[in-house]
Amino acid sequence: MARVLVIAEHDGTHLNQSTARCVSCAAQIDPAGADVLVLGADCTAVAAEAAALQGVARVLTLTRPENAAALAAVFAPQIAAVASGYGYVLGPSTTFGKDLMPRVAALLGVGQVSDLMGVDGPRSFRRPIYAGNAVLTVEVPEGLTVVATVRAASFRPAGAGGTAPVEALATSTPVPAHTRFVELRTGSGSTRPDLQTARIVVSGGRGVGSEANFALLYQLADRIGAGVGASRAAVDAGFVPNDMQVGQTGKIIAPELYMAFGISGAIQHLTGIKDAGLIVAINKDPEAAIFQVADVGLVGDLFQVIPELLKKLG
Template identity: 70%
Template structure:
């Protein structure tokens, strides 16, 4: 029976929910064990949270230099060394996993699958190509380690289960010093996280300015939603890059996605295809977003948002 290793994503203090989505993907593969490796967490909470996830059979912790953030060049050799005992190495298809896993795969000399969206068999997977306009089925031949990133929006995070044992492991790998962390500038406010939120309010070019986005933030706060944006809104400087939803931004699957002033370029639609309900509000009745919206309303967002707020009060 095969063994699965998942690379746990965290910010030092907390386990990222993308890890629980990887576990859901791993659970669909018929394996003997599912283990999570946590590298360089400053808090024990990360490993504890990983150990509590349903289906996880063990957690490995690797100590790295204190407070050192996750750098692919530093993590990859350690994971490649650990991978020897496993048949599968999975990581979330977040910027963390996308940066790291191909480096691991190349060190192992095996190809990588990106953005696995469904498990069709223990070695057969489906993934999107061409911004999700086609799906491709890929089989990994016997004897080749499966190295894959997992498209989070395709898998519901697992809940908690019996607590798995945690053990510290030593990894012998020579770590480079050629890559150094300087700083992280986070645009994050106190709003819910875009990638895990149940409700998302999103704005596009039609919002018009950074100042006008205040209208969306206020409405989002009223209903407890996260705030996203189209590429056009980010490019125009209305909002920071971490709010971008779409092919090259975040792929999300909230229960409700409300798009205001977003025309709906195919690259944006790729990022919201898995949403439960899509609402579109746009002045232009011909906007492509209406082609996939569950509920569409043609009109001026600056009039409609305050009206919705009034009715929800």
């Protein structure tokens, strides 16, 4: 049996890419492969996607109506029951995993390694602290289950080509009824690439000036097939919904190309992008902090630069 259990994140239909990244992390801990646990009201489609990932030994499913929404209080006791046979339980460091995994750890009576960004040894891991201003190496003593949330941007997604068996587990663990899912309101509701998986991300800050002005960024994004993000300042100002926020308290992303328009470069924002392949910054202010980390910088007004970019790209 695999020693690493990965908790799948999904929307009922598709596996979130963060799971494939957790599987990659698991392979660094134990090359023999990981078991992936899917909880849902209908796990069929998601389990099939998980089974096709390289490095997955088995896919386990917990199918019951109570698992329709990912409620930490409902999932945690079921995961804790399965986890007893494993040395490691990994979840993604997304809002799904951040909500759920500490609850699992507490039920197991162990700590959690949050935002695991590197595997140094079987029980030794690196994680960012102080908004990424320091990196802490931690060790989990022998004999304790390692529970961790995996920082997606630090690991490549596991590839396709796996053919793991899928096994349904018995669903006898009692779950509470004190927590009810009401609704999910998706902010941007766009068909653009998801921020966390997009190859290119175009992002705007306070310098964009208004909700209406963000249309210019959307136009550029659609031309180059990019996802659209924003700084906390732009979200706080109400230009865009919260699910577009990139940074320490928003999404931590690692696209191949990140283009920052009118973003000053507050440290908490930079924390969210420092694993990006190439950072391009466009800002009117030559002193903007973003230029200190950008691979390519252009001092200029985004309201002139973006139309010109669109013209050049045709």
